[in-house]
Amino acid sequence: MNEDAVQELISRKPELKSKRDKLAAMKAGSYCIHRSWGFGQIRDYDAGDQKLIIDFVDKPGHKMDPAFCLNTMEVLADDHILVRKQTEPEVIQEMIDKRPADLLVELLKQYPNNAATGVEVESVLTRVVGEGAFKRWWTRARREIARDPRIASPARKTGVYVLREEPVSMEEEILQDFKSTRSPRRKVGLAEKLFQAAKENADFRDPLGEVLETLDAIVRESRQLTEAERLHAAIVRDDFARLLGRDPGQLDPTTASLVAEARELPEVVAELPAAYQSRVLEVIVEAFPAEWKEVAFNLLKTSSGKFTSDCINFLLEHDLAEEILDTLKRWQTEQNLRAPLLLWIVKNRNSKRFRKIIGDLIAPRLLSSIFFAIDYEALQTAGTRRIPLAEELSDDQELITDLLAEADAETARDLANTLLLNQGFEELTKKSLLARFIKQFPTIQSLVAGEAEEREERLLVSRESHDRRTAELQEIIQKKIPENSRAIAAAREHGDLRENSEYKMAKQDQSVLLAKRAQLERELARAQVTDFQNATTDQVGIGTIVTLKDLNTGEQLEYTILGAWDSDPEKHIISYKTPLAASLLTHRIGEQVSVRIGDHENMVEIVGIRRYVDEAQG
Structure with a gap:
């Protein structure tokens, strides 16, 4: 657009007078970036249509109203990094390949105060480098950028990259933060970064003696740290001591003494x-000379992730393979194999290194332990948090086949039934897993029909839980769906629906809301409200409070069995659909029942049955 075109547009739309400079910048040959269509170049201005002609990457020759462009498009300066990628492609490519820090410096110069957020930086550099290659390139580039003294890098993606007036090395910056902060926890975290920097820069040693003295004082004197934080500080302190050629064993308290003194x-x-x-394993023999083996097995029992492998390898290095196998078998019998350890077992079942210690465990009984661990974790977990063991069972296509290799039809059927009752899987996942059972044992097919019939049964629910679900459905129908419809309509106004991110997000929200609405409607259609008045004390039923006596410990436990949607574990209120309630239903006072409570499968005796409504009214 030339000056005459700008003036004509303003005379036609006086409200654009304050935008004269932006309109004047929309000259032929200028590069721009659009909110939806990305990078482009203004080719010309069609005075007849009064529209800009812009060549976008995927939309060449696209016509746009200049007034509309004011809010959706930015005209880029001639020295902008995206423009230079077109005008100086070899220079920019050389920076991408060999000098990523220089590339960021050039980008930061384009921003006010030479500062830009991590989100802004990544958005522009993705276009410069290319979307397909950016992720790997950025992972490598950030390491170089963090070491560049010209750039202050943020701790988080939402932080700000700043081009410094005076260069400061990464080591100096961390050291300044270390000296200025008063928090022992933050000092330990900064000391970790200093240690990594010092390992990579052999010339950076002089200030580390002071850091070591500070860490030693924190370990010795700080009262603000927990046991774990103090132990963490001691380990970092020992790393600095070794780096400086000092013996960590001469520091007091030693890491071994802190491990020995830990209460739990x-x-x-x-x-x-x-x-x-x-x-911790490195000092465990020193910390517990007489009982280190028992301590190591206790750590294995509660371990997770990489630490599980570390514990196993530690015990193997001390020639304890047979004891590992015996201990794992004992824990399995006691139902004490926890989900992280089970996950490690199934992931390593084909490993030659670990075959001797876990080969005998790969059997149907292990699948029972897995189902129990998943069900227990689902009962203890609020919301929809992922259960890694359940995901592994679903993702590993060969796992169920391997575990059922030595099973007979009756055992497989019992395990399949346990799967159907398990609360740690979604219905579609259960069907997928059940199909693997049926592939090996076709007679289990009848369970599918039985489960389908069960799903069509009425759900007995309390008035309170029914009202809650009804209110949730009404909120979706009367509030959330209308709000979503308005959001979709508003998003349509932004133009091309194929490139409209707001529209796509609103449509995704619509799918979620409609699916939730359908689910609630199905559940409410099956629901039958009860006031539990029909409950009797003759046997355990829905609406009863049952008192159990653990035959192993003599301890008494009390559970209230209510409707399908009633659950309050803290108050021992459980749904009649749970495995625990199902195992108790129809039994009478004096009868003994095998139930799973917590981590254990126990024999209990029913010593009392009361009606819930009598207690509630009382």
């Missing part, structure tokens, strides 16, 4: 950063 060592280790958990 497994809990302390669980709170350590994952990268430091294995360091």
Whole structure:
């Protein structure tokens, strides 16, 4: 657009007078970036149509109203990094390949105060580098950028990259932060970064003696740290001592003494950063000369992730393969194999290194332990948090086949039934897993029909839980769906629906809302409200409070069995659909029942049955 075209547009639309400079910048040959269509170049201005002609990457010759462009498009300066990629492609490509820090410096010069957020930086550099190659390139580039003294890098993606007036090395910057902060926790975190920087820069050693003294004082004197945080600080302190050629054993307190003094060592280790958990194993023999073996097995029992492998390898290095196998079998019998350890077993079942210690465990009984661990974790977990063991069972196509290799039809049927009752899987996942059972044992097909019939049965629910679900459905129908419809309509006004991110997000929200609405409508259609008045004390039923006596410990437990949607574990209120309630239903006072409570499968005796409504009215 030339000056005459700008003036004509303003005379026709006086409200654009304040935007004269932006309109004047829309000259032929200028490069621009559009909110939806990305990078482009203004080719010309059609005075007849009064529209700009813009060559976007995927929309050449696209016509746009200049007034509309004011809010959706930015005209780029001639020295902008995206423009230079077109005008100086070889220079920019050389920076991409060899000098990523220089590329960021050039980009930051384009922003006010030479500062831009991580989101802004990544958005532009994705276009410069290319979307397909950006992720891998950025992972490498960030390491170089973090070491560049010209750039202050943020700790988080939402932070700000700043082009410094005076260069400051990464080591100097961390050291300044270390000296200025008063928080012992933050000092330890900064000391970790200093240690990594010092390992990569052999010339950076002089200030580390002061850092070591500070860390030693924190370990010795700080009262602000938990046991785990103090142990973490001691391990970092020891790393600095070794780097400076000093003996960590001469520092007091030693890491071994802190490990020995820990009141609940497994809990302390669980709170350590994952990268430091294995360091406890390095001092465990020194900390517990007589009982280190027992301590190591206790750590294995509650371990998770990489620390599980570390514990196993530690025990193998001490020639304890047979004891590992015996212990794992004992824990399986006691129902004490926890989900993270089970996950490690199934992931390593084909490993030659571990075959001797876990080969005998790959059997139907292990699948029972897996189902129990998943069900238990689902009962203890609020919301829809992922259960890694359940995901592994679903993702590993050969796992169920391997575990059922030695099973007979009756055992497989029992396990399939356990799967159907398990609360740790979605219905579609259950069907997928059940299909693997049926492939090996076709007679299990009848369970599918039985389960389908069960799903069509009426659900007995309390008035309160029915009202809650009804209110949730009404909120979706009366509030959330109309709001979503308005959002879709508003998003349509932004133009091309194929490139309209707001429209796509609103449509995705619509799919979620409609699916939730359908689910609630199906559940409410099956629901039958009950006031539990028909409950009797003759036998355990829906609407009863049952008192159990653990025949192993003598401890008495009390559970209230209510409707399908009633659950309050803290108050021992459970749904009649849970495995625990199902195992108790129809039994009478004096009868003994095998139930699973917590981590254990126990024999209990029913010693009392009361009506819930009598207690509630009382």
